[in-house]
Amino acid sequence: MPSLVSALRLRGIRKTFPGVLALDGVDFDLLSGEVHILLGENGAGKSTLMKIISGASRRDAGTMEIAGVPVDLTGPRHAQELGIGIIYQELNLVPHLSVAENILLGREPMLCPGVLDRRRLRRIAQELLDELGLTIAAGAVVSSLGVAEQQMVEVAKALSLDARVLIMDEPTSALTSQEIERLFATIRRLKARGVGIIYISHRMEELFAIGDRVTVLRDGRYIGTKAIGECTLDSLIAMMTGRDLDAQFPKEAARPGEVALRVEGLGRNGVLHDISFSVRRGEIVGLAGLMGSGRTELARALFGADAIDCGRIEVHGRERRIRSPREAIDLGLGFLTEDRKTQGLVLALSVQSNLCLPSLDKYARGGVMMETRERAAAGRMVDELHIKTPGLQQRADCLSGGNQQKVVLGKWLCTAADILIFDEPTRGIDVGAKVEIYRLMNRLAAQGAAILMISSELPEILGMSDRILVMHEGRIAREFSAGATQEQLLAAALGRSV
Numbered sequence: 494m495p496s497l498v499s500a501l502r503l504r505g506i507r508k509t510f511p512g513v514l515a516l517d518g519v520d521f522d523l524l525s526g527e528v529h530i531l532l533g534e535n536g537a538g539k540s541t542l543m544k545i546i547s548g549a550s551r552r553d554a555g556t557m558e559i560a561g562v563p564v565d566l567t568g569p570r571h572a573q574e575l576g577i578g579i580i581y582q583e584l585n586l587v588p589h590l591s592v593a594e595n596i597l598l599g600r601e602p603m604l605c606p607g608v609l610d611r612r613r614l615r616r617i618a619q620e621l622l623d624e625l626g627l628t629i630a631a632g633a634v635v636s637s638l639g640v641a642e643q644q645m646v647e648v649a650k651a652l653s654l655d656a657r658v659l660i661m662d663e664p665t666s667a668l669t670s671q672e673i674e675r676l677f678a679t680i681r682r683l684k685a686r687g688v689g690i691i692y693i694s695h696r697m698e699e700l701f702a703i704g705d706r707v708t709v710l711r712d713g714r715y716i717g718t719k720a721i722g723e724c725t726l727d728s729l730i731a732m733m734t735g736r737d738l739d740a741q742f743p744k745e746a747a748r749p750g751e752v753a754l755r756v757e758g759l760g761r762n763g764v765l766h767d768i769s770f771s772v773r774r775g776e777i778v779g780l781a782g783l784m785g786s787g788r789t790e791l792a793r794a795l796f797g798a799d800a801i802d803c804g805r806i807e808v809h810g811r812e813r814r815i816r817s818p819r820e821a822i823d824l825g826l827g828f829l830t831e832d833r834k835t836q837g838l839v840l841a842l843s844v845q846s847n848l849c850l851p852s853l854d855k856y857a858r859g860g861v862m863m864e865t866r867e868r869a870a871a872g873r874m875v876d877e878l879h880i881k882t883p884g885l886q887q888r889a890d891c892l893s894g895g896n897q898q899k900v901v902l903g904k905w906l907c908t909a910a911d912i913l914i915f916d917e918p919t920r921g922i923d924v925g926a927k928v929e930i931y932r933l934m935n936r937l938a939a940q941g942a943a944i945l946m947i948s949s950e951l952p953e954i955l956g957m958s959d960r961i962l963v964m965h966e967g968r969i970a971r972e973f974s975a976g977a978t979q980e981q982l983l984a985a986a987l988g989r990s991v
């Protein structure tokens with residue numbers, strides 16, 4: 494049970510950005526030893542509130558107390574000194590430094606002033622990684638790690654701070670179920686030590702697994718705080734959105750047409766082996782598998798981002814050699830990447846430019862007219878996906894995490910692409926907006942698009958796919974029809990025969 498000792502107390506927190514009232518008088522209480530869920534739709538103000546608590550951003554009004562003492566944070570370092578640690582939603586590591594250097598950045602052990610104690614640095618970092626049960630080497634360069642591993646390094650870094658308050662802003666968005674279990678075990682240990690934890694996630698089942706209390710924000714306003722035990726999924730969704738949700742997976746029956754994409758015997762040395770499958774027009778084919786099973790590698794190979802060593806790819810019945818993403822796009826392929834920060838978005842460009850980027854050809858001729866069409870197309874996407882932005886000219890990096898993801902998705906929905914590869918399309922997207930995205934996928938399929946959907950969320954795979962491929966160690970281990978069970982998929986993903 495959490496104690497009744499106040500770790501953090503916020504009253505009347507207000508924060509505005511140009512054109513946006515992000516927080517409108519928000520109250521929040523965190524007790525020592527509790528996991529407090531912060532819940533709200535994309536753009537509700539969760540990350541903004543966390544940045545204020547961690548000293549990364551200043552409030553315009555309101556008060557903040559840490560362990561009963563009023564504070565005015567001067568910056569992130571000040572917050573760290575007061576025992577507040579944060580794992581940011583957008584990964585925040587220095588790519589060319591090692592894992593150990595990242596974990597202990599600014600607090601490196603020294604042999605004497607100016608001389609780094611490299612051995613101790615590695616050892617301390619390795620102990621933290623081991624405590625999390627990770628197989629990451631402390632000496633590895635961060636840029637060589639995948640998204641999930643980077644996220645776990647962020648967790649290790651936060652642990653090293655020995656924080657009294659630990660903020661986790663969507664820590665599991667890129668983790669597999671085993672990694673999530675490991676993280677939860679760590680969270681329970683921290684709780685037992687009296688650390689107060691603020692936890693943000695759009696995976697609703699996690700909230701019930703790990704949370705003690707939940708506070709809901711909507712449009713920057715405080716809606717309420719409840720014990721998790723008093724909540725149901727439906728009651729939380731109603732608090733978040735102000736309405737009820739009819740169906741979590743609104744899958745419509747497919748009418749498969751001719752084969753749009755056929756892959757035969759595709760291989761890439763050491764990564765992909767003898768991959769054969771096809772996707773028809775009108776079909777949504779789910780691609781499941783554990784992290785590292787080769788799903789993203791397969792997508793990259795199809796999209797011409799990585800070379801293949803053998804095998805053939807047919808697009809609409811004709812064999813094609815796809816040597817670059819440009820060639821893939823010209824053939825009508827679209828690829829929503831899992832890593833939106835480095836591959837999906839140009840953060841310094843506007844929402845409109847990002848949405849229209851891969852379809853520039855459509856708008857490129859004839860100046861003003863085209864700008865009008867570009868604006869109209871972007872405007873439609875913003876409406877359809879409910880992208881929360883003060884305008885089409887807003888810079889992409891000013892949007893909330895989930896809204897950035899919607900822009901990446903919208904950019905492929907704007908193109909004429911009719912073979913779409915979606916890698917984790919709803920990562921970081923709130924429950925209500927997920928349904929909108931599923932509806933759009935239905936519509937694209939109904940219009941004749943062929944969709945290959947990579948996802949780590951088995952309910953999503955089962956809820957939205959017409960057929961399911963499961964990868965294991967670079968091969969397609971099994972194919973299932975839509976009626977498969979979660980256990981069957983998991984067994985195939987683990988390489989067991991069913």
Ligand SMILES: Nc1ncnc2c1ncn2[C@@H]1O[C@H](COP(=O)(O)OP(=O)(O)OP(=O)(O)O)[C@@H](O)[C@H]1O
Pocket residue numbers: 510511513514515533534535536537538539540541542582881882890891892893894895896921923
């Ligand atoms: N630096 C910024 N400049 C302008 N607007 C911003 C900035 N940061 C956030 N906003 C706006 O403030 C609002 C709240 O954003 P915030 O990132 O806190 O949402 P969130 O609840 O974390 O959403 P998500 O679930 O998508 O991560 C959004 O409308 C967002 O566009």
Ligand SMILES: [Mg+2]
Pocket residue numbers: 539540541582662893894895
């Ligand atoms: Mg956020």
